Amino acid sequence: MRERTDLNEAWKAFLIDLDGTLYHGTHMIPGADELIREFNDRGIPLLFVTNNSSRTPEDVAEHLSNMGIPADADQVCTSAVAAAHYIAEIAPGSRVAAIGENGLLTALEQAGLQLTKEQPDYVVQGIDRSFTYDKLTEAARWILGGAKYILTNPDLLLPSQDGLLPGAGTLSAAIRAATGAEPVVIGKPSDILMKFATDRLGLQPQDVAVIGDNMLTDISAGINAGCGTILTLTGITTPDNLDTFLARSGVKPDVICSDLHELKQLITR
The missing domain is CATH 3.40.50.1000 (HAD superfamily/HAD-like)
Known part of the structure; x- marks a missing residue:
């Protein structure tokens, strides 16, 4: 030390x-x-x-500022922004299917990637509190069809005001079980x-x-x-x-x- x-x-x-x-x-x-x-x-x-992939940098900075912690959006690095940058660096403008919330969708769009549900090149998955069997089915079919799998972060649980909630890693466990694919983990x-x-x-x-x-x-x-x-x-x-x-x-x-x-x-x- x-x-x-x-x-x-x-x-x-x-x-x-x-x-x-x-x-x-x-x-x-x-x-x-x-x-x-x-x-x-x-x-x-x-x-x-x-x-956390659910919030934009602006959301995170506002959350910090509301508690009295000085913060600007340009000081925030989220796993969603890093995931979008990772894909844009190796495959600019590629077709991406997203399973996630506003922070992830916004990051992907701002990186110049094409959000789609038709034959995506990549499946990017983060926390999604509206995750359903239908979304699991779509993800499995995309990945089995050749799309590369990107996981924003592997957290199995995340804290909330009411206690612990399943995290992005828990949703990923279902996708990995269905496809046998191991994602590139960003976070x-x-x-x-x-x-x-x-x-x-x-x-x-x-x-x-x-x-x-x-x-x-x-x-x-x-x-x-x-x-x-x-x-x-x-x-x-x-x-x-x-x-x-x-x-x-x-x-x-x-x-x-x-x-x-x-x-x-x-x-x-």
């Missing part, structure tokens, strides 16, 4: 997870607003990086989303640190991409389960902070 005293000089920019790191649902985690303001006051570049713990974000910053991965609460997604993605990693014990990973997650993930973060106030102190040294 890095010495905590050199954190302020160890990395040039930061990729910051959202749910579990800066907020829980609609409730800001204590110190999140102060931490982001400290980054901004010091002119330290940052991007908010999320596996964390894949390094594709991280590379998209570091490229936007114009920096090499080793000059950037990932801040997040989940050893299995945030920290693993950072390590997979060659970034530094800072674990906050504010969400999925807690002091009580830290050892379990260290063992399950098989990786170790560079820095561990008990809360966001501690992280801010390390930044300001």
Whole structure:
């Protein structure tokens, strides 16, 4: 692990997870607003990086701002935007069938891809809270017919105000079972989303640190991409389960902070 005293000089920019790191649902985690303001006051570049494919960057920035956390849409990297960019880079203007919500549909259109339900080149799937048997049937037929399968993120569960909900990865399990196809995964713990974000910053991965609460997604993605990693014990990973997650993930973060106030102190040294 890095010495905590050199954190302020160890990395040039930061990729910051959202749910579990800066907020829980609609409730800001204590110190999140102060931490982001400290980054901004010091002119330290940052991007908010999320596996959530349902929201546009504008939606995410508004959600953060409504909680008092300073954010602009151009600071937001979603798995949907990264998925659209991934396809547009290798197959500009290709035909894409989408299973997802507004954030994914908007990202695909803005990337210049053609949304279709007829002989798509790609099937892109994210969270879809109106997922049906008919949509599963369509996805299976498209993929079995030769379309490449892209998954925005592999999260099996996602938090809500009323408790946990099935995530994009759970829907993907049905599609994979029906087709035998393994998707290209864009979101964390894949390094594709991280590379998209570091490229936007114009920096090499080793000059950037990932801040997040989940050893299995945030920290693993950072390590997979060659970034530094800072674990906050504010969400999925807690002091009580830290050892379990260290063992399950098989990786170790560079820095561990008990809360966001501690992280801010390390930044300001």
